[in-house]
Amino acid sequence: MQRLGNFKLPQFFNFPPFFTLQPVKETREKQVQLWKQLLLDYCRSQKIFVIGLEEDFPLFSNPVIERSLSHEAREVFLSALISEGHAEWMDKDRRKCLMLWLRLQEWADYILNFVKDNGLQDGVMTIEEMRSGTETHGTELAGIDRGLLLRVLRLLEQKGKATIFKGTSADDDGVKFSV
């Protein structure tokens, strides 16, 4: 079994047709399904939030069988994820893609649960603290993309569950929860 770091690659990763867009509708659906799962699982385990389409990405090529995905194929698979809310284009040129193994709403719920579990109702945290502090260590929040975290917090803000506010220091904002 091939490995990528500590990530266990599935059997079909060494299957050459897996890297070519399938012309037959049913096979392609199956192929897209497998790629979607693989991309999400890999990004989640490695905490990769942004995939650059033009850049080297370990999953997009398999040197063992000398195959790699065409640009079109990459776009097809990512578009499939985007249609489910599990990814988003970060620019108009479709060169960068934000991966959402938890959808925005799921992230929001995750944060709310985290807040409840840690007794932070009415508590104040800093954005950086949520990403790298000891409180979130070992949770999905550790190492979260800053832009994504801010968006999720704004979503919570719209629902009246949180307020983002500026402090004296320019480089870090605070968030107050009220669950």
Add this chain to the structure above:
Amino acid sequence: MGNIFVKKPKITEVDRAILSLKTQRRKLAQYQEQLEAVIEAEKQAARDLIREKRKDRALIALKKKKTQEELLKKVDAWLINVEQQLADIELASKQKAVFDSLKAGSDAMKAIQNEISLEDVQKLMDDSAEAKAYQEEMNAILGDRLSAEDEEEVLAEFENLETEITLQSMPTVPAQSVPSAQETKRTPEVQPEAESQAQCEEEELLNLPDVPSGAPVLSDGAAEDISTGPPKKTNVLEEPLPA
């Protein structure tokens, strides 16, 4: 979506203070990491210089390392200070929350108590006392009529019951007195034989009332009575001897 009506949590000065403390904490931690890196670098530099036999430079590097270490210690103290203050703020806000809820509780109690005035309670108690007195009076009027007719009947029933009870309790008397007599016999350890004999006679006397209960009929039963009689006597006589 119409978010105008959504109530956002209010940011207080306390929240801002917490934020700035937390930011400070993070920055200090970063500074510490930086200092540690510098210390490590100076240490490495000193090692290299010693290898190159450049003692003066090595000493300077070690001096730099020493000052950085001093700084690191100070930063540690600051960090603990910041942590301490964060904990204090948290404690103070918890105290306030506890105070607020206690206050709310006491206010609620006052509000409930205000709804009933003491005069009302006094009046209520007086009213119910009056009602009770009225009830008693009525009972007395009704009761009089009843007791006049039934007085004799009640007394008669009472006497009946009394005699019944005394009759029931009578047979128990001998049964209790026998063991008590035996006990009194045991307590004095050394007794003159005359006294013990007197007691035996006493027992015989006490045993006597049992006999007439059975009608004296000349039959097998009577024969048994006679046959069991004498052995009893010998038993009674033998008992005191071992004592």
